[in-house]
Amino acid sequence: MILRRRRYSSYTSSYRRRRRLSFGTVLRVVLVLAVLAVIVFAGYMVRKALLSDQVIAGLESQNQALQQQVDELSAIVPDVQFAQSMQEQTLSYQSLYPEMQVEPTPSFAAPAANTVYLTFDDGPSKNTATVLDALKAANQKATFFVIGKNIAGNEALLKRMVDEGHTIGIHTYSHDYNAIYTSVEAYLEDFHQTYQAIYNACGVYPTIFRFPGGSVNSYSRGVYQQIIAELLRRGFVYYDWSVSSEDATGTRYTAAHITRAVTEGVPKVEIPIVLLHDGVEKKTTAQALPGILSSLTQTGYTCAPLTNTVKPVTFNYAE
């Protein structure tokens, strides 16, 4: 009985122990699972946080790159618009007077030593014949940058210039600074008028030109670069000057003064291109010419006409 009870009791205690054991095991398993779950969850949260940080950092850097591109584009937009408007302008005047083209000069030649280029602006005039006579007498050549509006009635003078071996260049039709320098189109229209008038008078198309006031002056400041670019594109060559005879200044200089300005100025420059004038009021220039020619030729100089192969003398564009 005792045994049975004991057995019973033993059975009962064993049963209780097993029950306690299994309860503890379950509790431990649950605890372990809970800890594992917390670890996994914490790992997940940390990973998520790290990932979102990376994503945010990536997005921020993308945003910065985009903003930089936007800033760069905004900065160049005005330039692009300006370039486009220039292109449109250029295209519009490039198509004007398509026949007004010159065979481009393949290469410019430095002049032979002791060569002088005498240039007469603003003719033809009442004094042109006197100038031509003096050149003929000395057997020297020169260049005439003529004004288109002065040609009518003086066609014979232009023919004579060509026949006697001189060069005719364009010095605009109107010589009106306020009109010609208003736009490229205005300059081209005036230039074309002169181009045609010269051809009609003497049968030769000019290939060189000189700007009234020189290539850089206060009137042409806004447009001279485009005018120069367009005329160079068409093959024309322009010449400023390296020696002034001072006959264009307000003071009326004597023939002796003009002669001295030329003969003293010529040896000082590498390519002597001398500015003289052929106008109604420039009698003293015509009077000075025989003395200038004899002085130059006696010191070993030869006066030659400009052609579009002579290396140009041009003013600086720096402003």
Ligand SMILES: [Zn+2]
């Ligand atoms: Zn002039």
